[in-house]
Amino acid sequence: xxxxENVSKTFNVNTxxxxxxxxxxxxxxxxxxxxxxIGTNGAGKSTLMxxxxxxxxxxxxxILVDGKDVTKLKESQxxxxxxxxxxxxxxxxxxxxxIEENLAMAYKRGQKRGLRLALNNQxxxxxxxxxxxxxxxxxxxxxxxxxxxxxxxxxxxxLLMATFTKPKVLLLDExxxxxxxxxxELINKLTKKIVQNEKLTTLMxxxxxxxxxxxxxxxxMMHQGEIILELDELQKKKMTIKELIDAFExxxxxxxxxxxxxxx
Amino acid sequence: xxxxxxxxxQGLIFAIMALGVFIAFRILNYPDLSVDGSFPxxxxxxxxxxxxxxxxxxxxxxxxxxxxVAGLITGLxxxxxxxxxxxxxxxxxTALYSVNLKIMGTSNLSLFRKNTIFTPLNNLKPQxxxxxxxxxxxxxxxxxINTIVLFLxxxxxxxxxxxxxxxxxxxxxxxxxxxxxMIKSLGVNTDNSxxxxxxxxNALVGLSGGMMAQYQGYSDVQMGIGMIVIGLASVIIGQxxxxxxxxxxxxxxxxxxxxxxxxxxxxSLYLPWLSPTDMKLITAFLVILSLTLPxxxxxxxxxxxxxxxxxxxNYHAQQISTxxx
Ligand SMILES: Nc1ncnc2c1ncn2[C@@H]1O[C@H](COP(=O)(O)OP(=O)(O)OP(=O)(O)O)[C@@H](O)[C@H]1O
Ligand SMILES: [Mg+2]
Numbered sequence: 001x002x003x004x005e006n007v008s009k010t011f012n013v014n015t016x017x018x019x020x021x022x023x024x025x026x027x028x029x030x031x032x033x034x035x036x037x038i039g040t041n042g043a044g045k046s047t048l049m050x051x052x053x054x055x056x057x058x059x060x061x062x063i064l065v066d067g068k069d070v071t072k073l074k075e076s077q078x079x080x081x082x083x084x085x086x087x088x089x090x091x092x093x094x095x096x097x098x099i100e101e102n103l104a105m106a107y108k109r110g111q112k113r114g115l116r117l118a119l120n121n122q123x124x125x126x127x128x129x130x131x132x133x134x135x136x137x138x139x140x141x142x143x144x145x146x147x148x149x150x151x152x153x154x155x156x157x158x159l160l161m162a163t164f165t166k167p168k169v170l171l172l173d174e175x176x177x178x179x180x181x182x183x184x185e186l187i188n189k190l191t192k193k194i195v196q197n198e199k200l201t202t203l204m205x206x207x208x209x210x211x212x213x214x215x216x217x218x219x220x221m222m223h224q225g226e227i228i229l230e231l232d233e234l235q236k237k238k239m240t241i242k243e244l245i246d247a248f249e250x251x252x253x254x255x256x257x258x259x260x261x262x263x264x
Numbered sequence: 265x266x267x268x269x270x271x272x273x274q275g276l277i278f279a280i281m282a283l284g285v286f287i288a289f290r291i292l293n294y295p296d297l298s299v300d301g302s303f304p305x306x307x308x309x310x311x312x313x314x315x316x317x318x319x320x321x322x323x324x325x326x327x328x329x330x331x332x333v334a335g336l337i338t339g340l341x342x343x344x345x346x347x348x349x350x351x352x353x354x355x356x357x358t359a360l361y362s363v364n365l366k367i368m369g370t371s372n373l374s375l376f377r378k379n380t381i382f383t384p385l386n387n388l389k390p391q392x393x394x395x396x397x398x399x400x401x402x403x404x405x406x407x408x409i410n411t412i413v414l415f416l417x418x419x420x421x422x423x424x425x426x427x428x429x430x431x432x433x434x435x436x437x438x439x440x441x442x443x444x445x446m447i448k449s450l451g452v453n454t455d456n457s458x459x460x461x462x463x464x465x466n467a468l469v470g471l472s473g474g475m476m477a478q479y480q481g482y483s484d485v486q487m488g489i490g491m492i493v494i495g496l497a498s499v500i501i502g503q504x505x506x507x508x509x510x511x512x513x514x515x516x517x518x519x520x521x522x523x524x525x526x527x528x529x530x531x532s533l534y535l536p537w538l539s540p541t542d543m544k545l546i547t548a549f550l551v552i553l554s555l556t557l558p559x560x561x562x563x564x565x566x567x568x569x570x571x572x573x574x575x576x577x578n579y580h581a582q583q584i585s586t587x588x589x
Contacts, residue, residue, distance in 0.1 A: 053449070079451030092449075094442040097435070105435050110451035113432035161450075 001201040002029040003167045007051055007061030009044075021047040023225035025061070029169070032036055034195055034202045036212040038244075039222035040245055045205045048222070049171045052203070054078040064166045080110025083162035085155070085201075087174040092158030095147030097158065099138060101129045102146050106161035130164050136188060152183030163194050170195065172204040176211070184208075188215065209244050224249050267530050269411055273527030276414040277475045278494065279519040282502075284468030285495030286518045290508075291429065292461040293441035294342075297353035297492055302466040303335035304471025304488035308364045311373040311483035320381045324474045331470015334360060335462035335475030342586075344453035349483060357488075364485050370486045380478035385409055419469070422515045428464075428509045437461045469495075490496050490544055498522035502555045504515075525550065 009022040023045045025203050029035060037044050053057050053074040063071050085092055093102050104118040104127075124142065126144055131139040134156045138149075142159045146154060155175060163170060172191065176184035196200050212219055219236050221229035229247065231239060281303060288296035297563040306327035313323035334356055334440075341352035365371060376588035389406045396402050428434045441458040448454055469491075477483040502521020532546050534537050 051430055074453075076448055076451050076453045084449050091443070092446055094439045094446055096442045097438060101435055101438075104432070105439055105450055108450070113436045113452065115428070115431045115433055117427075117436045118432045119428055119430070123499050175502065 001031045001033070001066055002027070002052070002203070003064040004028075004048070004052065004075070006245050007048075007062070007063065008059050009047060009051055010058070010059055010078040016188045020225050022051060022058070025225075025227060027220070027227065029096065029201050029203065031120045031200045031201055033218060034200075034204070034216035035218040035220060036214045036216040037203060037205045037220050037222060038199065038207070038248065040248075043222040043248065045222050046173055047225075049084070049167075049173050049203065049205065052169065053082050053084055053171060057204050074211065080141045081168040082171060083109070083165070083167035083169070085173070087153040087176040087177050089154040089178055090156065093146045093149075096145060098143050098145055099131075099149075100124060100127055100142040102157065103130070103161060103164075107165065109165045133194070134160060150183075151188060152172055152179050155179060155183075156207070159187065159190055159194065163198060163200060164198070166198050168201060170200045170202040172202065174205050174207065187228075191215065194230045209241050213241055213244060215238060221251075265406070267534070268527070270409050271526040271530040273414055273479065274476075276418050276519075277373040277472055277528060278413070278498065279418050279472075279481055280475065281347060281469045281472035281491065281520035282495045282498035282522040283421065283515060284465040284518040285423060285492065286499045286514065287425070287461060287468070289496065290499060290514065291441050292337035292437055292458060292465070294458065294462065295353065296338060296352050296465060297299060297337075297350065298334050298338040298356040298360070298462075299353075299492045299495060300468050300488040300490070301357035301364070302488075303473035303476075303491045304477075304483070304485055305334055305360050305367070305485035306331045306366050306470030307371070307477035307483070308473075309470070310474035310477045311367075311375060314375055314378050314380065315373060316480070320379055320383070320478060321323055321503045322588060323468060324471065324478070326469040327474025327477075328467045332463045332467035333466070333474065334470065335466025336459065336556040338466070339462040343409045343458055347551055358419040361485065364488075368483060368485065372482060373484075374482045375478065376481060380477060380481070381475070382410065385413060405563060417564075422519060424522060425515055428514050433457075433460070453509065490547065493544075493547055493551060494525065497551045497554070498525050500551055501525055504554045504557065 004025055004027040007022055007025045008020070011017070011019045011021055023044075025044075027035075027048075027092070037045050037048075052054060052063055053072065054073055054077070054250065061071075062069060065078070068081075068084075070078050071129070097105075100123075101120055104123060107127075108125065109117075112176065122145070127142065128139040131142075136153055136156055138153065138157065140263060147215070149157065155178075172259065175191075176187045179187060191204070192215055194200070204216060206215075213236065217233045217236065219231040219239070220227050269467050281299070285296075287301060288299075297450045309330045310320070310327045314320055335443045337359075338352045339355040341355060342349050344363045347354075347355070378558045388522055389409065392402060392406065417495075429438060434446055437460060439459045440452070440454045440461065447457075473488070476487070497529075499518050499522040500521070501524055502517035502519070503514065505516035505524070506513065508517060508522050528550065529543060529546060533543070534541060538546070
């Protein structure tokens with residue numbers, strides 16, 4: 001469903017700030033795969049997602065979604081196939097527009113937008129039943145502006161907006177990181193439910209090892225622009241949080257040693 | 265009474281321009297200064313075409329079209345040539361000054377004794393008197409007929425804008441001003457939605473300019489100077505007084521703001537210690553007042569209309585919006 005082949009990306013080429021953020025990345029997700037992504041700060045996780053979503057052009061490599069080469073497509077042209085939720089709860093929704101208007105925009109994901117009224121009774125009914133899934137009682141607040149919602153509510157709405165048109169690929173970039181533990185738990189529960197219900201092919205970045213193990217069927221760990229650990233379904237089931245944290249700490253230790261070497 | 269009616273009529277014509285400013289500044293969140301050029305351009309086009317013998321209504325349509333082209337140019341400078349939005353508008357405005365002079369061939373083009381969109385109404389008045397005889401009621405109608413017809417026309421434009429901003433395309437344009445990254449991730453090319461918004465905005469401004477030229481009976485190349493501030497004053501005054509809870513309310517507020525602005529100006533010109541040259545000063549003062557007043561008084565965002573619910577959620581929303589700024 002998603003294939004990332006030999007993808008590299010360097011920022012600020014030929015400057016002192018030159019940074020190789022992605023180094024020959026290969027990754028293959030089958031239909032329904034739910035891969036969690038962990039890694040140190042600056043490992044290139046978000047850059048990988050931006051590359052898949054088409055935020056910038058990659059230097060080399062190919063990206064295929066559902067067998068279609070999207071490498072040359074602009075972000076807005078890929079939107080049809082790719083749903084995204086960002087870390088910042090403010091990023092995924094339009095604050096001065098109502099809940100139903102936000103949903104209506106997401107409903108038209110990747111489609112031509114013309115001069116039809118964006119809302120009608122049929123759509124409103126569909127939005128209501130979709131919102132019921134969140135169990136946040138948002139279905140009774142369709143005409144409220146999204147800016148009035150709490151961070152957790154907005155993130156739940158973003159999740160719904162990213163998924164209810166069944167995109168080929170769902171990208172989640174630390175989408176629970178800005179929330180308090182209780183709301184993070186809620187969004188995780190919703191993520192699991194929605195991904196399972198819709199059988200979405202999903203890539204999810206998290207810094208929470210427990211979430212990384214609990215959610216999804218595969219796991220990758222990134223470091224300095226490379227995928228340095230890949231767990232398949234079986235390996236992931238066997239992996240304990242402690243083992244994973246140990247592996248991760250080892251990396252961090254290396255990073256720390258490296259940093260202090262540079263500084264020293 | 266004459267003064268009030270005159271201000272109302274002018275206010276209604278300026279309201280169309282203010283609606284254009286509203287679309288650029290509030291909906292698209294784009295500080296478009298081309299307005300100072302597209303308003304006199306609409307006037308110049310109407311004046312030129314009428315002098316050449318074109319039907320004044322057709323002339324008015326062309327005023328709108330040329331205004332739209334001005335918006336398109338600003339938009340292209342910004343989205344394609346990647347020139348800063350503010351500067352793109354200033355460049356268009358500056359260029360249009362010369363263009364407008366070229367269009368008119370002179371700095372002031374009179375429509376004296378020419379047919380304008382108001383001629384049919386003026387012709388109607390004696391006919392009405394003939395039909396119904398002279399009565400107090402009729403003289404009232406004759407006095408107010410321009411205002412009423414203008415009002416109905418502006419109402420129509422308001423309805424069209426309200427409708428447009430509720431369509432799929434309209435929603436995309438609103439989101440382009442509100443959260444461009446988000447609407448991009450939903451597959452909208454924000455360059456295009458910015459272009460459409462600016463075309464629509466300046467088409468309204470051009471239309472308003474054309475109407476103003478036909479109303480006052482001449483077009484002057486200087487008549488656009490400070491237009492943007494008048495438009496902004498109308499938008500801000502309107503939203504302070506009438507609120508901006510929804511699109512419908514906002515467009516209503518803009519029209520109300522434009523009329524109130526005109527009346528305030530008319531009244532202040534009546535005051536012995538103020539002269540017409542003080543008008544721009546008063547305008548700037550009004551804008552500053554309405555921009556600062558809501559923050560420093562406890563009145564809140566809006567004085568009369570919005571029911572204020574100071575609950576936790578509103579507080580939260582305000583926090584979010586201050587974080588956004
Ligand atoms: N647009 C950009 N321009 C320049 N450098 C960038 C850009 N985006 C990312 N980088 C750099 O690329 C590297 C990888 O960044 P990225 O955001 O992908 O890390 P990450 O794995 O998501 O980290 P975190 O866990 O902190 O979110 C970093 O060194 C970052 O500074
Ligand atoms: Mg990141």
